[in-house]
């Protein structure tokens with residue numbers, strides 16, 4: 001449980017923060033001044049010995065808990081044996097490909113291993129273009145698929161594009177169903193999923209008739225955990241299929257138990273052709289993958305895709321250990337069960353404080369959208385930042401504000417979180433939120 005023993009940031013943290021300021025660019029996200037030393041399970045210790053509960057999992061990475069002993073042992077053992085052998089085959093890579101094919105639906109019978117989520121996005125886009133006759137990809141406003149040029153062009157957040165143009169051609173962006181702030185000014189009770197109907201109009205104006213794929217996240221994480229209404233993905237998939245397009249599901253952050261299912265696509269009645277995985281797959285050691293059909297992947301000739309670190313023995317072994325822990329310790333079920341504790345508490349807080357405008361998510365990933373008042377729904381970025389700072393001072397680590405308006409608190413603890421840790425962290429959050437409301 002949290003224990004703050006110095007002023008924050010403490011003296012050692014201040015020294016490292018000064019070094020960072022002197023030697024690193026300011027381009028990374030603006031996190032609270034927590035300088036991590038080590039972490040175990042759901043607890044972080046900073047360099048001054050202060051102890052925090054973790055609502056970040058890095059950034060939805062360490063699903064099986066920080067430095068799980070079984071995971072650490074596997075990584076140490078593999079590091080002593082073999083770390084890189086390029087595209088030459090190793091036992092861990094072959095076994096990881098087999099494992100991933102065995103835990104995904106039967107039509108996803110091929111696994112291509114890479115290193116980062118962005119690599120997986122790029123690989124999926126290349127595969128879709130190569131395997132189809134077209135090259136246009138429909139993607140969404142506010143989406144985040146990575147920061148390289150292909151991935152950033154697929155994405156729809158200004159943050160990754162502003163000043164970095166020109167973007168890669170061939171992407172058509174559609175409004176995503178952000179029902180709390182509907183881009184069409186509609187209401188879910190009466191809209192009949194107008195955002196799906198609108199796609200025909202959009203492509204009739206924007207497309208050169210070369211559509212090949214749709215890419216979407218199951219929920220838009222960085223944009224504020226924006227979770228589409230029931231029936232949306234089923235409708236989107238039907239729409240894509242009726243035009244002969246591939247359906248790409250970006251599960252880089254939503255997989256490996258995060259949403260209370262092993263994969264988020266299990267919440268819907270859909271059958272994506274390509275699924276990208278990352279973050280929780282390696283649970284710390286970078287590892288990512290594209291799962292796909294042999295119909296698509298077997299079209300790619302030898303040498304057309306590959307990378308220096310993709311599928312390396314160390315990250316493959318780490319991923320195998322992480323999946324084993326997730327399965328053996330029932331972390332998917334734990335995420336679903338503890339997620340209900342979170343949800344119930346957030347709803348209770350919302351009853352008391354109307355500035356908690358919207359609660360979105362499932363399993364152990366929530367976005368809490370803070371507003372000045374529920375009628376105007378004016379985003380309150382200042383309250384969001386102050387709540388995160390107040391939580392930090394009380395021993396709870398929360399990622400910097402997310403969302404289109406930077407007014408969303410991201411809740412994403414490691415999936416090993418116990419009910420006692422969940423309740424303790426919720427008590428801290430509520431105290432911090434109330435302190436921020438009072439002006440702290």
Ligand SMILES: Cc1ncc(COP(=O)(O)O)c(C=O)c1O
Nearest residue numbers: 116117118144145146250252253
């Ligand atoms: C949905 C999604 N796709 C892709 C990425 C890019 O992953 P990475 O940062 O590992 O390149 C992220 C990262 O946040 C993500 O959330």
